[in-house]
Amino acid sequence: MATVIINGQELELDDDERLNGIQAAARLGYDIPHYCWHPGLSVVASCRMCLVETGRRDPESGEISMMPKLVPGCQTPATDGTVFVTESDKVKQARAQVEEGLLINHPIDCPICDKAGECRLQDYYFEHGQGSRRADLRPFTSRRRSLGDTVTLFVDRCVMCSRCVRFTREITGTGELYVEGRGAGEEIDVFPGFPLANKMAGNVVDLCPVGALGDKDFLYSQRVWFMKSHDGVCAGCSTGCSITIDENQDRVYRLRPRENPHINEWWMCDEGRYGYHHVHSEHRLAGPQQFDAEARQYVNADWSRLPTELDKKFTAIAKRWPGSVAGVLSPHLSVEEAYLLAKYLRGVDPEATLVLGPVPVEGEDESFPQGFTIRAEKCPNRRGVEAVLEYFTGRVATFDDLLPDVAAGKLHAIWVSGGYRNDWIDEATAESFDAADLLVVQDLFDSPLMQRAHYQLPAAAFAERDGSYVNVADRLQSFRWAIRPPMGVRTEGSLLWQMSAMPGMYRAGEVLAEIAREIGYFSAAVEEIPAVGVDLKVNLLV
CATH class of the missing domain: 3.40.50.740 (Rossmann fold)
Structure with missing residues (x-):
């Protein structure tokens, strides 16, 4: 059994458990912020939001030696004797700098963004960001580009976490999305002639931590703070995906996958996601x-x-x-x-x-x-x-x-x-x-x-x-x-x-x-x- 030390607290892991720093810290109630990491995708450690201090405890002497530089928590395995520090001033400063860097190139258009109210960029800024903005504000607009029949890309909102790209390569195997350009000119796009049209395309909207990817079916239809969420089960096929039903005043506005490792993990198909419109059809029978x-x-x-x-x-x-x-x-x-x-x-x-x-x-x-x-x-x-x-x-x-x-x-x-x-x-x-x-x-x-x-x-x-x-x-x-x-x-x-x-x-x-x-x-x-x-x-x- 492995013992991991997180902020001075010991966490015991079974021999067959393979966790990274983010997952291990969550076991003890510490939330390490992150954009690019997702448990269902490969690790790229590109956003740097999950930087933590780490080191090792000597099994014989008990002495702890820390590494001089911060490391990504998503890429650091939690093994026997590993030490994580997630709340130090050094870590907090790094998070604030990452947030500041992202907001320099991010349009401040929260009032018209569908992600407002459930946006990680918003939440992390209030929790981990600088006390005040030191850069000039950018225009309150974002370039808009259609990726397919169901998804719209708001180009300038993207934080380049690459979750959507990895999803189409690793989960659906269709690979429609890629990263175009280099450095500050990087953008998400589809290959010419190959729109985002796989049968699970809607999941990229759920994966996006900010408002860069919009669901055309839900876009501008409802503010998330007006809706109530209910656990449900998709009735579209016999897979029976666990879902979340978002509604307001007895009208369904969207369906989202709910994590269930035994059935659908973190995903659902578009047929199930958009298969709720018959609920409000004018052709439904009403009254016996x-x-x-x-x-x-x-x-x-x-x-x-x-x-x-x-x-x-x-x-x-x-x-x-x-x-x-x-x-x-x-x-x-x-x-x-x-x-x-x-x-x-x-x-x-x-x-x-x-x-x-x-x-x-x-x-x-x-x-x-x-x-x-x-x-x-x-x-x-x-x-x-x-x-x-x-x-x-x-x-x-x-x-x-x-x-x-x-x-x-x-x-x-x-x-x-x-x-x-x-x-x-x-x-x-x-x-x-x-x-x-x-x-x-x-x-x-x-x-x-x-x-x-x-x-x-x-x-x-x-x-x-x-x-x-x-x-x-x-x-x-x-x-x-x-x-x-x-x-x-x-x-x-x-x-x-x-x-x-x-x-x-x-x-x-x-x-x-x-x-x-x-x-x-x-x-x-x-x-x-x-x-x-x-x-x-x-x-x-x-």
Whole structure:
């Protein structure tokens, strides 16, 4: 076990740990400022903001000998006997000089910069900078250059940390970005004819410590201090990236990756990053509707009466035709919602047919050099819903398995959950549901099947629900709602909670606790779920 001394405090490291000075100091609560270093990228030690004093302690005599010059903390390994001093006057002076040098060539345009409020240059200046500015102010403008469809470069704001360049070379392997020029004339640019167009390009905006790289989707849309941030899970594919949802007044303005070493590390794909706009689409269904057979048109339904009304109709059909009730559990449902729906339908009809809804697949899985994978399976919770189905039915039947019984008129009451953002059922398939006496469809958008439903129920989007998803690697992550659903929309969980005669408000945590007790696959979720999720395979015998 290695012992490192930081500002007079000893830190013990395991033999297999490989930390640098920045990481070791953070263990003891010391924040060493830095621009160029990032744990997911190679070390270049170019910004010099992390300069610290270092030395070694003699293992026999205990004497400490210090090096005469400051060294980059990012490039200095924390090994047995290493000594770091991060708060001396010498270190503080060096940080102030680095800050002053950066600001000499930096436009003071904070009032119009998207990074204002979360800019390291701002934060470090107030914490480590000189007491007053000794150089003349530059113009309040910056040259602007488009790097691709999603990213804009504000040239003069750049501090040349090279994070974006290293990302495109080491993480995506596409290498669109490079450093042009030398010395004070260095600039970031793209190679002629090769714009920044890889499927993870948006990550360079997150990596940029200042306002040099702007996200065109977010640019000038919201000030960061007005927004609230919520931990969430990306619903774009079965990778299930941990994300941060930034919103203001129930409107999502951006999605950012949240560090999770077990799933996405520090990254997310652009498909997931920009795949939230359907949440605020004007075409979303709003308000439940019921088909009036006499008027032959849809009329508004009342959420306060719907749970009781639907329960009576499902119960009546189950008594008249046992085994004629069916439920389609969408892979967009949370684990808790799928469990409540299956439990309710099996409670009404012990022989109810339960199947997995259509699993959207687009192309093939796409992996990048460092292992990040964009899945072709465009839903977040197929594995979780499959586990629920296996518990209730002993197998996983698919939507295609249901269609022959539907067409034959064997099923009289069908509940179809959706949540799909794209077309998922065609006219011919939807026609086979015409024979059902009761068809309930809950979805985000209109569809041929929705037009045949006796009850049209609007569904909640991923940012509007509480629950858990299980990704393709059997890792369960829980999340809370970030925004409230539009007026007239009720989450699936709250509706099914009431239909199941559960007391009070919908509580996803209580449902998950019940699932963990009842279903062996979910037993690892019996304790509180950490921010990085839990591996459901940990308690299973292999």
